[in-house]
Amino acid sequence: MGGVGFAISGRRGDDPTQYPGKLTWYVVMTLMAAAMGGLIFGYDIGISGGVTSMAPFLEKFFPSVYHNQMDDTSTNQYCKFDSQILTLFTSSLYLAALVASFFASTMTKKFGRRKSMMFGGLIFLVGAIINAAAVHISMLIIGRVLLGIGVGFANQSVPLYLSEMSPYNYRGTFNVCFQLMITIGILVANLFNYFFAKIEGGWGWRLSLGLAGVPAIIIIISSFFLSDTPNSLVDRGREEEAKTLLKRIRGVENIDAEFNDILAARNDARLVQNPWQNILTSRCYRPQLVMSILIPFFQQLTGINVIMFYAPVLFKTIGFGSDASLMAAVITGVINVLATCVSIGFADRWGRRTLFLEGGVQMLIFQIAVAALIGAKFGVTGDVTELPKWFAIVVVICICFYVAGFAWSWGPLGWLYPSEIFSLEIRSAGQSVNVAVNMFFTFLVAQVFLGMLCTMKFGLFIFFAFFVVLMTLFCYFFMPETKNIPIEEMTRVWRDHWFWKRFMDEPVTGANEMTRIEQV
Numbered sequence: 001m002g003g004v005g006f007a008i009s010g011r012r013g014d015d016p017t018q019y020p021g022k023l024t025w026y027v028v029m030t031l032m033a034a035a036m037g038g039l040i041f042g043y044d045i046g047i048s049g050g051v052t053s054m055a056p057f058l059e060k061f062f063p064s065v066y067h068n069q070m071d072d073t074s075t076n077q078y079c080k081f082d083s084q085i086l087t088l089f090t091s092s093l094y095l096a097a098l099v100a101s102f103f104a105s106t107m108t109k110k111f112g113r114r115k116s117m118m119f120g121g122l123i124f125l126v127g128a129i130i131n132a133a134a135v136h137i138s139m140l141i142i143g144r145v146l147l148g149i150g151v152g153f154a155n156q157s158v159p160l161y162l163s164e165m166s167p168y169n170y171r172g173t174f175n176v177c178f179q180l181m182i183t184i185g186i187l188v189a190n191l192f193n194y195f196f197a198k199i200e201g202g203w204g205w206r207l208s209l210g211l212a213g214v215p216a217i218i219i220i221i222s223s224f225f226l227s228d229t230p231n232s233l234v235d236r237g238r239e240e241e242a243k244t245l246l247k248r249i250r251g252v253e254n255i256d257a258e259f260n261d262i263l264a265a266r267n268d269a270r271l272v273q274n275p276w277q278n279i280l281t282s283r284c285y286r287p288q289l290v291m292s293i294l295i296p297f298f299q300q301l302t303g304i305n306v307i308m309f310y311a312p313v314l315f316k317t318i319g320f321g322s323d324a325s326l327m328a329a330v331i332t333g334v335i336n337v338l339a340t341c342v343s344i345g346f347a348d349r350w351g352r353r354t355l356f357l358e359g360g361v362q363m364l365i366f367q368i369a370v371a372a373l374i375g376a377k378f379g380v381t382g383d384v385t386e387l388p389k390w391f392a393i394v395v396v397i398c399i400c401f402y403v404a405g406f407a408w409s410w411g412p413l414g415w416l417y418p419s420e421i422f423s424l425e426i427r428s429a430g431q432s433v434n435v436a437v438n439m440f441f442t443f444l445v446a447q448v449f450l451g452m453l454c455t456m457k458f459g460l461f462i463f464f465a466f467f468v469v470l471m472t473l474f475c476y477f478f479m480p481e482t483k484n485i486p487i488e489e490m491t492r493v494w495r496d497h498w499f500w501k502r503f504m505d506e507p508v509t510g511a512n513e514m515t516r517i518e519q520v
Contacts, residue, residue: 019258019486021167021250030249031165033222035177037117037158039215040124041151042185046333047208048090050193056202061137062086091446092141096148097155098439104156105432112232113164116157118223124150125216132210147212148439154219155435159419160427164229165249168486172347172416179412180340185215187333194330230259231424231487234266261488262424269425279426279433287500291479292418292430296438298471299414300445302363303464304406328396335400339407351483352413353475359409360472364465366402370395371461378458410471414438420482421490 051057058066065086108116127146134140158178166174192211196204230249233242242262246255272278279285343355373395422430452460480493480500494500 019168019250020252020254021258022252023167023170024249024251026251027165027167027249030226031162031174032177034117034158034161034165034226035174035181036215036222037120037154037219038178038181039185039218040121040147040154040212042182043189043212043215044093044147044151044185045182046186046189046329047193047212048093049329050190050197051205051208052086052090054193054197054202054205057205058086059202061089061134061140087447087450089137089140089144091443093144093148093151094439094443094446096145097152098148098436098443100149100152101156101432101435101439104153104435105428107153108157108160108431109235109428112228112236113157113161114223114226114228116153117161117226118220120150120153120157121216121219121223122150123147123153125213125220128210128212128216131212132206134209143209150216152435152439155415155438156428156431159415160431161226161229163416163419163487164231167250169348169484171420171487172352172483173344175416175419176340176344176347176412178415179407180337180344183333183336183340183407183411187330187337190330190333194327231262231265231427234262235269235424239263258486261486265424265488268423272425275426275429279429283503283505285426285430286503287494287497288421288423288426288430289433291421292434293437294471294474295414295418296434297441298467298474299410300438300441301464301467302406302410302471303367303445303461303467304403304411331396332400332403335403336407336411339404340412342408343412346408347413347416348483351481352417353479353481355409356413356475356479357472359405360468360475362405363402363410364468364472366398366405367461367465367468369398370402371458371465373398374461375458417479417482420485420487421493423491424488 052062055066062085104116104120107119123146127143127148127150129143130139130146131143134143159175162175162178163171189208192208196207198204199207227245227249230242230246233239233245243255243259246259246262247253250258269275279289347355373391377391418434419431449460452463456463478497478499480497482490482493485493491504495504
């Protein structure tokens with residue numbers, strides 16, 4: 001299949017070579033189809049906060065929360081929605097995703113990335129059906145757990161698929177499409193919540209929850225038509241099939257340089273008997289392990305999911321009406337999508353570090369601004385009877401700038417960066433660590449946010465701002481640039497880094513080095 005031609009230049013070790021190829025329509029369509037896996041994660045993030053702000057939903061499943069709101073005559077805005085049972089509905093999904101990610105590692109390595117994505121979509125579809133038909137809180141929780149399993153498998157396999165299939169100098173662009181689909185899922189969910197909340201009879205929440213099945217069906221259908229990655233095929237001993245596929249996705253016959261690097265990585269991988277033991281104990285994997293833990297940790301401690309999970313509840317808490325709160329969530333969703341497109345256009349031009357650093361500074365400025373605005377208006381008591389229109393507009397604008405800073409930096413790059421730094425022998429295990437840490441802190445933040453808001457008041461935004469400072473400093477000193485580095489050659493960024501090079505003096509195997517010596 002024809003495509004737009006470009007030369008993919010790369011290196012094996014210190015030996016300059018060429019990765020010739022074209023950006024074919026086949027690989028573009030394949031990667032866009034795979035990126036659809038982000039829809040299921042995004043839709044769920046967006047839908048959760050919306051349905052928990054719908055009175056009929058609360059009255060049916062969380063009557064104590066509903067009656068507390070109806071009976072609450074106080075003007076304290078900070079504590080109106082504080083309920084551990086209510087937050088468990090939202091956060092149970094992420095605990096299930098955490099556990100599922102470890103099983104997904106084995107399935108992704110043994111059966112390939114494509115089948116793991118397909119399985120995740122199927123489980124997510126079943127969970128959506130159960131939630132839409134729920135008549136008891138237990139059905140809601142079971143459905144959420146199944147959704148979590150689907151998210152765990154999709155988040156483990158899709159970023160790996162995108163990183164392995166992409167030409168390395170387009171890897172950032174295509175991998176960020178996963179985050180773009182997450183943001184589109186959030187936006188669509190917010191729009192559905194806005195309109196479904198107006199349905200007479202109070203059953204709109206069933207549509208909101210049930211339509212989660214649509215993105216699940218999209219990823220299931222897409223998976224049927226996707227090929228697996230050359231890296232995964234080689235890892236499973238299907239070398240000729242991998243070579244044929246590599247010729248197809250690169251659009252040229254001469255793929256020997258890239259194919260030989262994949263083979264060398266596979267040979268190294270076969271000498272590693274226990275990837276989990278190696279990634280956790282071997283010094284030479286210490287940089288990747290640290291990144292796979294700290295990047296998702298910092299991503300969640302930016303406070304972004306406070307906005308995305310609970311946007312309608314949060315806006316309602318600071319005095320917006322019900323309709324206004326849902327519309328404000330839609331506005332932030334639009335900003336989220338548009339700003340992610342910035343990362344698509346510039347992740348491979350400006351580099352990961354530039355976007356990480358700029359996004360961190362921007363988030364810090366506007367988090368402090370939101371804290372100052374809410375603190376000035378609500379104080380520590382949270383007592384306010386009426387909000388002026390100008391105040392509401394300024395708060396939404398500040399939150400939009402904050403969301404934009406996240407959406408072109410830590411949002412997409414928090415998934416891209418970990419997916420591209422692991423060598424083949426630990427890639428599935430490393431991505432599982434990344435997803436598990438991400439889901440754990442997503443669960444933790446979702447579970448404790450409303451209680452922290454009640455306790456810490458506007459200081460909660462200062463709390464998250466503190467972590468934004470930490471992660472920006474971490475990025476500046478310890479995060480090497482990975483743009484335009486072939487995925488099988490990523491080891492060299494650690495060997496060249498002022499700090500991480502001290503951990504790279506203990507090679508696990510010599511297969512790759514011997515291969516390179518022979519090629520020179």
